[in-house]
Amino acid sequence: MPSFSGKYYYTVDPKGRIIIPAPFREIITSNYSTKLFITNALFEQCLYIYPLDEWNKLQDQIRSKPRSDEAIRLFMRRVIASAVEVEMDKQGRILIPVALREDANINSDVVIAGQVEKIELWNREEWDALFDAAKIDRKSIEQKLTGYGI
Secondary structure, three states: OOOEOOEEEEEOOOOOEEEOOHHHHHHHHHHOOOEEEEEEOOOOOOEEEEEHHHHHHHHHHHHOOOOOOHHHHHHHHHHHOOOEEEEOOOOOEEEOOHHHHHHOOOOOEEEEEEEEOEEEEEEHHHHHHHOOHHHOOHHHHHHHHHHOOO
């Protein structure tokens, strides 16, 4: 199964729509339906966009977990409860619901980033702040990635 990779800079149109980048549209139309799910990230101020099949896999994982677990309840309240189904139109656009745009501070300039089975949508300023060298513990991250064989 092809995976989403790469990052693209776009602007949200006045109606609150974004264009799915052409390489991502190709993956979606070749391997999935044009139905997508948009939801909040658990902790980060961004949105996740899942193809329907990937969203269903995530829901299947959640169904098998104990509802008494505080982490599962938080995940369900933040991610599952905020999920909205959208349809990609013939021009490759999707409407980002107002509540989700507000949650992730999605207003004008955005970054659309591939994340293997899903797509992330970030406010451009938030995305740029992620890579502030003063906030990154490079040594710790390099050690962890080396431990994973990456």
